[in-house]
Amino acid sequence: MNPTTTALRAGGQRGLIELRQSLTNGADLWDHAFWPVLMLVVTFFLRDVSxxxxxxxxxxxxxxxxxGMNAAMAMVTMSQLLTADREDGTLLRAKATPNGMSGYLVGKLVSVAGGLVVDLSIFLVPGAFLVSGLVTGSVEAWLTVAWVLALGLLAALPLGAVLGSVFSSARAQGLLILPILAVIAxxxxxxxxxxxxxxxxxxxxVFPVYWLGLGMRSALLPDAAAAVEIGQSWRHLETVGVLTAWAVVGLVLAPAVLRRMARRESGSSVAERRERSLRRVG
Structure with missing residues (x-):
């Protein structure tokens, strides 16, 4: 069997194992539930505001x-996980394995995407009962949700890998949050x-967050709701174009940036970061 195919298959299996572990761990389950429940509370109070x-x-x-916002935030999750794995030496071990970086990246894509689907389900299922006016009984609506989500993840997750390669410590990830919140706002x-x-x-x-939100609104709201959008249209072609452009940029940059970062990783650099982390804790 082709070594690359073997590595990719191993990466997929690794991602499924990580996803299963996150769904059976109390702390991770809290992380999965907290944000969707918080957004449900916000939506509940906005349900009667015209x-x-x-x-x-x-x-x-x-x-x-x-x-759509949660799908875009998967970029932050991807970045944080990659940075954490860089700090504790996981990436260094992946680097030492033939095609290990490819397998590692595939595993992270699978685990983060799977966790996101769980998070969105926790929010969407009860939200559909809390909020009136949604179009949830149409097959076309769910097909639109599926392609917008898939294309949005292709746009967001590789960019998250790029950002995770840039930040050398989990502490530095705080620099990423404020710009992301500004874009969401x-x-x-x-x-x-x-x-x-x-x-x-x-x-x-310019950013994928807007187009993810627009795509999701086009799926779950009646056509009349497009009247409050730019151009009074759902603009599906533009949505596909912008998200595809971001996906291409991320998929081109991510492997190159990850390889460059992996070449700079060594046992001494991991030990140095671990020592700095212990000094901060002490």
Whole structure:
């Protein structure tokens, strides 16, 4: 069997094992449940707030946007996990295995994507009962959710791997959170982006968070809800184009950046980072 195929298959199996472990560990289960439950509480309080007399509640408009936001946040999760594995020597061990970096990356993609699907299910299933006006009884709606989510993960996860290669410590990951929150704030997640200044709308459309939210709204809201969107349209072609562009950038950059980072890894660098971490704890 081709060594690369063997490594990729091993990576897939590793990802499934990591996913199963995260779903049977108390601390990880809390991590999976906390954010979806918090967003459910926010959606609950927005369910009866009407948006500018359109007949749609802010909660109905926000719920699909939150789904898209969570998919984009998988980028942060990927970055944090990669940085943590770099600190504890996991990446160094992967580097020592033939095609180990490819297998490692595939494993992380599988585990993070699987965990995200669990998180979205925890939010979406009860949310569909809390919020009225959603289109959840259509096969077409769920097919749209599936392709938007798949394309969004292709756009977000490789970028997360790139960011994880840039930050040398978990502590430095804090630098990533504020820019991500800023992008979320202008992406129309909790409120239609058309309520923001025009120049902010243009900035929001550069990033995948906005397009993930728009794609999810197109799947779960009736066509009449497009009236509050830019151009009064769901713009599926533009959604595919922007998310595909980000996916191509990430898939081109991620392997090269990971290989470069792996070449710089050594036992001494891992030991040095571990020593610095212990000094901070002490």
């Amino acid at each position: 948006f500018e007399g359109t007949g749609f509640s802010v909660g109905a408009l926000a719920l699909p946007g939150i789904l 202008i992406s129309g997640v909790f409120y239609p982006v058309t309520a923001l200044p025009v120049w902010v709308q243009w900035v929001a459309q």
